[in-house]
Structure formats: structure tokens, C-alpha cells
Amino acid sequence: MTTLPIEPVPGPPPSIETPSAEPRWASLRGVNASDRIYKGILTVLALALPFLFVALFVQLSVSALPAIKRFGFSFLWTSTWDPVAEIYGAAPMIFGTLASSLIALLIAVPLALGVAIFLTEFAPRRVRQPVAFLVEMLAAIPSVVYGLWGVFVLIPFLRSYVVPPLKAVLGWTPFFQGVFYGNSLLAGGIILAIMIVPYIAAVSREVLLAVPVSQREAALGMGATRWEAVWTAVLPYGRAGLIGAVILGLGRALGETMAVTLVIGNRHDISLSALQPAYTMAAAIANEFSEATTNMYLSALFEVGLILFVITVLVNAFARLLIWRVARGAAVGSKAL
């Protein structure tokens, strides 16, 4: 970078906006036909994204319209889900989605932030790359494989080693009531936690790497210990980005389907106890879409999909804005090219 003798000027190049310029200048101004065709093709391909986005939203809304008309807002807070009587309320799924994601965040956030802090601040240089790679590998494991592992390894483990002590200590709280059969909110939350750790860790790591070294040096120079430097200088500097990373993880957890479907129990009920089966929006679609024989049933499931889509879009948009705010400041240095 330092070998570049000339800093290119950012912003639009000095334009030659003389309308009377001779034709032979045309190619220099970059307005010849093939250039226009090239830009046109790329623009059309790029427009595929907004098109798909709008199409998704409109199609889901149209398909959900009968259910929206029939049930109105009561769809969101009633709990009856009766395909025979054609009455649908999605409250248990919405509750289960939020509850399982919350459990996932409670476990994943300390874990992922620990990974990010360790890798950027404390780890010896030699182990940074391998550990970062291994944690990222967690994101490469397919969702259905997580589900399989959850059913046959995690749930038996929870049943014999985790739930008995949990019940002994916290059994009196409403969160650990009832008999533990295996498929439960707790199992779903733990699986989700493992799945979102790599996302939160990767983004947090990038955020922490973007914190200027001078921040650390200043803290250390004033006599702070290494942890104090992290706690008082580095973390506050990257706070917005870290929150963004966590919210991004939340977005992943909300929409995760297969692993959760396999371990959460798929029971249409609201229970505060993490040991009881629950349901999520994505799991409901995965389980019931192919059995939905009536139009109203199908429409209700589309409304569930629409709610899920809107929630994840809002969550992701919010997370992106937070991360961009930090990353744009960081990109000032690296964009000097």
C-alpha cells in the first residue's frame, strides 16, 4: 500500500461535460455502446435482488390474505390451532420462536464474545488462524446434521447429566417445571446456540479487529492491565458493532428450521418451562405445510411465514445498520487503495 505513489482521488472522476465534444472523444468518456450494454446487463442482474425481495413479500402477503382477513390481529395472540374447526392462532409458535432464540442468545453470546476477544486480544499469533477456522467450521455443518446430533447425542446427554442437577437447583422456578422427555425448548435453545456461535464470533471478531490499536495502547499506557484495556477501551469502542453481531445471530436463530424441528418437540402449547416441548414458526411450516389440505390452513401457514419473514427482515436490517456504522469507520483506512 505504501508503495503506491499516487493517492487516487475518491469520488467521481473529473468529467468532460462539453456537449459539443467531437465524436472521437466518445470512447474516452466511457459512453460507447458496448459499455452501456455491459452496464445494462449488470444492472438487470443486480435488480434481481430487489425484485426477489419484493416478490417474496408480495407473494407471501397474497397467499396469507385469506387468513389475515379472517382472523385479523387475533392470529398473533390466540393459541387455538384447530385445522378441523378452521381456527388458527399462532401465539404458541411466536412464543416458542422467541423463547428458543432467547435461550440460544443467553448461551451463545458469552461463548462467541469470548472467542472473539480471545482471538483478537489474547491468543498467541500461532493459534489465531486455526482456532478461527475451527469455529467458522461450525457454520459449515448442515442444519439437519445438527438436528440428528441433537436427537441422538445432545438429548440423551441432557437427560442423564444436565437436567437432574438443573431440576435439583432450579426446580422451584417456573422455568424448570415438569417431566423432561427430551424434545424441549431447552434442547432447541442449546442446538440453536451452537449454530449461531460462529456467526456472532466472526462478526464480533471483525468489529474488534477494526478497533484502532491506539485505543489499546492508550489504555495500556495509562497503566491498565490487559483485561482492563479490553474492558474499558476496546469493547466500548466497538459496542454498536458487537450489538449488531448479536442481533445478526438472533436473526439466524429466529429462522432456523430443521435442527429445531427435530429437537423442540413440536407441541402447540405455551409453557414457561424450558423442559417442556414447544413449537416455532419455522418448525410449524416444515411440519404442517404438506398436510395442509384446506385453503385456510395453507393460508394460515403462509401468514406464519409472512410474520417470520417480516421479523427476520427487521432484525437483520437493524443489525446491518449497526454493523455498517462501525465498519464504515474502519473501512476508511483499508479503502485508501
Place this chain on the structure above:
Amino acid sequence: MSARTVRRRITSGVMTGLVAALSFTAVLALVLILGDLIAKGASSIDWAFFTKSPVPAGESGGGVANAIVGTGIIVGLAALIGLPIGIGAGLYLAEYGSGRLGFLVRFIADVMNGTPSIVIGIFAWTWMVKPVGRFSALAGSAALAILMIPMIARTTEEMVRLVPHSLREAALALGYPRWRTSLRVVARTALGGIVTGCLVGVARVAGETAPLLFTALGNLNFETDVRHPMQTLSLQIYVYATGPFEEWHRMAWAAALVLMALVLILAMVARWVTRQRYGRGR
């Protein structure tokens, strides 16, 4: 040294140990999952597993040949649809993406990256299964392509942006038109990175199940016609894992091991390509 200093140093040491332990836990989770996959899956893998189709429930033997071929066809077709659009959109973002449209496309790509895949699945069902009244591998590929496009677009953009400005300026100064500069010089230089991004994107969708549930559906027989329902490894694992038979569970682990190996190989090749990037790329 005052007591306060000692306490501060101890805190620092303890917290260092804690974050190291947390990192160890995350890596341990990976090791445990991969270890279980190998321990429970490897013993069921034999030649028949790769060459035979499933046998009826209760019988032993059989394999997942249909699912392996189906995964290849569906993912390959998805790549054929998704990669050109994704790469084109990425080039647009890198070359012309500084304006308002660029911002919008970039933002939507990032937001769509987090869209639940099951939602894309029912969307693909509405557009490609309902009108023709038949589940098809093609609809599954379309759903996977939709998942792939935003991912590919963003990685392509980032890779193209890494190309030094001086290279572009040199080509333009020699009288190259912009489009040839963009394709022959800039994209060519970033090719290694773009290929890496594509491989990672393909690896990601190869393990997807949710968007295929209502599109490709699954098929117990050997099927290569993309207009018909087709099996994939991920769908096969789901069916076997939820089934009641011990034999099925065994097959589920084996299929999961094969799928995981497939994804890992793609990821490894991607890393290898990245390493070649600054080598003698010609």
C-alpha cells in the same frame, strides 16, 4: 505492589483464562459433533451405500446412491442459475454500486442473507410447484439459487473491490473500454476470490433441507429427470432421523457423514483456491 494492583492483575489473568476456556468450548463442540459423525456413521459406509438405492423399511442393506446423485443434480442446477446472477450483481455493486441503487441492492442482499430458508421454500412452492401441480427437482434448485444469489453477490463484490485501482487505471489508460477492463482485468484478477466465494456458497446450500421439503420433496427411487421429485442427502437424513427404525438411524448417521464430507471438501477446495490467488494466477 499494593493489594489493589494484585487484585487487578488477578482479574486480568482470570478473564484471560475465561475467554480462552470459552474458545476451547466452542472448538470442543465442533470436535464432538464431527467425532460422533465418524463414530456412528463410518461403520455403515460400504460400497453398497454409494451404489444402491434405499430398500423398504425393515430390510437391511441398500444405500443412498439416489440421494447422492440427486444432491449433485439439484445443487449443480442451482449453481447454474444462481452463480451468474450472483456474480453479475456482485460486479455491479463493485463497479457501479456507489449510487443509491447500489446501496439498496447491497442492503437487500445483506438482509436476504438472513431470510429463513423455509420461507424461500414455500415461496418456490407457490411459483413453481403449485402452477404445474407437481413437485420437481427444478423447483428445489430454484429455491437454492435464491438462497445463493445474495451470498455470492456480496462475496464477489468484496473480492473485486480488493483489486488495486492502479490496475484498472492502467488498463483504461491503454485505451481498453470499461467493460473489457472490468471483465478481462479486474474480474480476472479477482477470479480466485470469486471462485472461493462461489464454492463456499455452493457448500452452504448443499446442506440445506428446509427449502427442498416442498419443492424437490424427496424420492425413494433413482431419479434423474429434474421435472420429477428427487432425493437429496439432506432430505434423506431428515426422513431417516425421524423414522422409528434402528436401521434408519444408522443410515442417517452414515448419510450425514457423507454430506458433511462433501461440504468439507468444497470448503477445503475453496481455501486451497484462496491460497493460489496470489500465486501464479494465469
